Amino acid sequence: MILVNGVLLALLALSVIGCALLGPVRLDLWQAWQNLSSANPDAEIFFRARLPRVLLGVAIGGGMAACGVVLQALLGNPLACPQMLGVSGGASLGGILGLIFFPNWLLPIAGGLFGEISWVPLAAFLGALCSMTLVYRFSLFHGRLHPYHLLLSGVIFNSFIAAVIMFLNSIVDFYQAQGLLFWLMGSLSTRAYLTVAFIWAYIIFGFLWLWAKGLSLNLITLGEEAAMQLGVETGALQRQVFVASSLMIGAMVSVSGMIGFIGLMVPHVMRLIVGSDHRLLLPASFLAGGIFLCWADTLARILLAPAELPVGIITAFLGGPFFLFLLYREGRRKLAL
């Protein structure tokens, strides 16, 4: 099974290179390597327009899939996904408010030393933190996090936020509404390596944290009581997994908006391939999610060129039917958690 992860890692490396070479415009890689310092269109296309976005896609795809795996285990629900936790809604609302009220604010990094980043992702991340705290508070009873409450409060919180966003969308001006809609649909468009590095740092940290809990996650899928009898501190585990995945989701939504389906679908597919041992399933899902989003974003750039499609459309188009096919093929056999 180490083999599977090795193969996936190789595929991921190939995908990164392949996706960075593919796009709506032709790229002369030889030209790109010449003259890196001065203004060179090929170098700019490769190093500024494509590479950061491919790297961001790998991080987001991997992070979404990893969060999906642990949330499905934690909540004991095969339908659990990063979009259900309430955090994504909070991040969206934060981002939207940032877009409406301070669209042109830029934050200097270390006094402008490392350039400036948009204020919007930070507003989104703040929104994610607030909603995480709220949902957490509502699901905590006598110091214990209840999966059902977590699921319900997340879903209800998200629908409430969706209504707030639709309300804001209907009171802002026409062109602004269009911009908000695009932002909500999600995009990996970025040229800032700083943003990419920030997301990778978050994802790696969160992923390692979750991976370290692999064995406990295996046990908790047997049921809370069984896990407790086997020595798992279920209360602490639930809290830690919730906080870790919420932070990851908040960071991801804040830079790329809502990119759905990966967190729901990739974990199920990988469970069919590598089984339910989270120590293997987590890295396998991370790698597969990265590969999937990498290619989905490349399709989003190419399919209607020169127009760019929202990448969430591609993930849903590819993911939905494929997932239904898997369900059909599995017949009555329940997708094992």
Place this chain on the structure above:
Amino acid sequence: MAALAGLAHPASAPPPQRIVSLAPSVTETLFALGFGNRLVGVTTYCDYPVEAQKLPKIGGFMSPSLEVIVAKQPDLVIGVSSATDPVKAREMQRLGLKVTLISLVSINDILSSIKTVARLLGNPEAGEKLVRKITGQFDEVKKRIAPAPRRSTLLAVGVRPLVAVGGKNFIDELITLAGGENIAGNAAQPWLNLPDEYVVAKAPQVIIEAGMESERSETAKHWADLRSIPAVKERRVYSSPSDKILRPGPRIGEGLEDIARLVHPECFAESKRRNNQGSGCEGSRP
């Protein structure tokens, strides 16, 4: 021109006196024709001219309220065929209202819609006069930029995401009339989200950001790292928030001049102060 009911209008009937406008451009046209006093309802987006802001509102551009419109007892409702909800238009007709939807896709559409509205209101001469004024403004710009070479141009509303003017959009025509060449003009969509790499590959000589939220500093900063783009290198990245450019109404003549001034500033400079050098307007005359 999709005039649903306008054609059957008998010449003898009195021209409409209570009009509801379902789009900012329609409101502007009515005021420009001198019929602003006949408006009994406009959308919340109708902000020009200032008098329009004081008129009763019938809801948003995409979501006008049917009952508010009916309560105004209009004898004519004017909407835009690509924006007004056709179900709502039919509903209004069923309720006995006269609804006219005008098409505003191309410059020709805009000009002929002005004539149509003027005719509907019983004053075709006002329409002819307004159209003559606009085409006069067009000719003036054409004359100015005639000697200048075409400059490839990106016109966008918003940089995050980058939403650009595509083909089948009157603004695409305006760019061409202004002596530019829209880098996304061959796109099938009137508006499209462009990836950065496409802009780098197309190397526009002029970048104009016309979104109402745009600020010069942000627009310039957004492009600053892509120095291979001629517009960035030559500092031809402009932020020009302008309803004159974006609204398919009677101010498109002024909008055209706004674009032309950005695409070919040298053609609008005072001739005394200029000497013929660089890519100057006369300087490039063959």
